[in-house]
Amino acid sequence: MIEFKDVSKAYTPGQPVVSNLNLEIRDGEFFVLIGPSGCGKTTTLKMINRLITLTTGYIYVDNKPISNYNIQELRWNMGYVLQQIALFPNMTVEENITVVPEMKKWSKEQMHDRVTELLESIGLDEDDYRQRKISELSGGEQQRIGVVRALAADPDIILMDEPFSALDPISRHNLQKDVADLQKKWKKTVVFVTHDMQEALTLGDRICLMNEGQIVQVGTPDEIRNHPKNDFVRDFLRSGNIEAVETQTIEQLIKIGYLSAIKPNAGTVQGSFLRNNDTIDQLVLALAKESEVFIKDKNDQVIGKVTQAHLLSYLAETIAIRGEAE
Ligand SMILES: Nc1ncnc2c1ncn2[C@@H]1O[C@H](COP(=O)(O)OP(=O)(O)OP(=O)(O)O)[C@@H](O)[C@H]1O
Structure with a gap:
């Protein structure tokens, strides 16, 4: 479980961009952070793996404050997928996928089998793709590799920051489906940042809608659609062309x-x-x-x-x- 207790972040003293966040993200849950640009989604996500240091409050992972973890141990147990595909272009698919397993000193055989398993899980032929350079893949294929790389060392938690927003609608839809299937299959805790309400409603077990550094509403897709807490939530639903569950x-x-x-x-x-x-x-x-x-x-x-x-x-x-x- 990931727990936020009164968490705030101010890049400039006295000007918090995230304030008094209290949240519980359950094990195995697909948890979506959504809200308008600048509301603090990425800051919230990056505080979990300590890419950004929180200013006040506590974040606990499995009941232990993140500050008590060895930073490598913490990050190795958290896959991380970004919008900008952060793969090494001149390395092969296999080399990219096994970066963390390599650091964790897995055996060659273990790594080979894991690459086979992961490529299969996203429908890429291992003989064709294993030795290809990243620069020889399409954008959608690269993002697929980005997703399975985050899963490679079998972390319990995956953090995803707008991973599909640079993709065309069909690739995006296919990857959304892949990620939903992978999460169900391997029961990972996923924290997923997006500004796309349709994506949030499709993928999320629960959705946390933020505005100006604060939580406006947390709920299941049905709760958000059927019982929007206020006009801000209603407007945000409308921004995704979502009027109400029954019309959509x-x-x-x-x-x-x-x-x-x-x-x-x-x-x-x-x-x-x-x-x-x-x-x-x-x-x-x-x-x-x-x-x-x-x-x-x-x-x-x-x-x-x-x-x-x-x-x-x-x-x-x-x-x-x-x-x-x-
Ligand atoms: N390193 C930084 N230094 C100073 N201010 C920052 C820094 N990073 C983010 N901010 C500010 O903090 C606020 C929240 O930014 P954040 O990136 O968390 O928002 P976001 O909701 O993820 O936005 P977007 O959807 O546009 O990515 C913004 O006002 C941003 O300008």
Whole structure:
């Protein structure tokens, strides 16, 4: 667990950019820090691995103040992924991934197996990618390597600072999915900074919305969407084109009848699947590739399918309604 107790940071004495932060980030949780530019997200994140020294208060990792840790021990146990890909361009993929395991004196065999495992986990062919130089990879591939490098020495905590903001929407979406899958698989505690509300709602188990160095609201995506604490939270939701949960999830299409039944006795259903509480954005991406997508409910039961025609009709209606409102 990571715990903030009355934490403040002032780069200039008397002018705190983060004030009286009290937070508990649970083990295995995907915790998102979000807020407008300059609100103190990066400062908060970097205080956790002591890249920035806090001014007052305490941060505890597993009940021990971070100041009591040997700094190497602390950082080796925290993966760190940045927006600017901080890989070594002239070194190979393998050499980049094994920087920390190398420092921790893992055996050659252990490191080789770990690289294989990590490349597999992000769908990159190990024979093709292991010996490639970073400079020979696309931006999306580089950022994938950045993510698995942070996982290489099996840290308990991963800190991520706007890791996908420089990527195109498709690479971004794919990497979001990879990171969500990796976090679930390896049960890491992730602290993730973003200013993109859609990203926060998709990835976060809990979201901490900050403004001017203070916490405005902490809650699950549903709590934030359904019970925004004040107008600032409402405005921030709107900035991500998120009005309210029911207008933005597949459930909305289902409610108005855009769901086709699947023939009884159709046998095993094959194709793409989404859940009724997934977002319309996810549906758009899925239906850009397939003509129909099967929808599951929260109990994992397939309840029907949504087609491209359904989506188009729904979007046309939404545009028409917006037009009337304006
Ligand atoms: N090294 C520094 N020295 C002085 N002031 C700083 C320093 N780093 C950040 N600040 C200031 O602290 C405040 C918070 O910055 P921080 O980078 O934490 O915000 P942020 O929410 O991550 O912003 P962004 O989304 O733009 O990255 C800003 O006003 C910034 O100008």
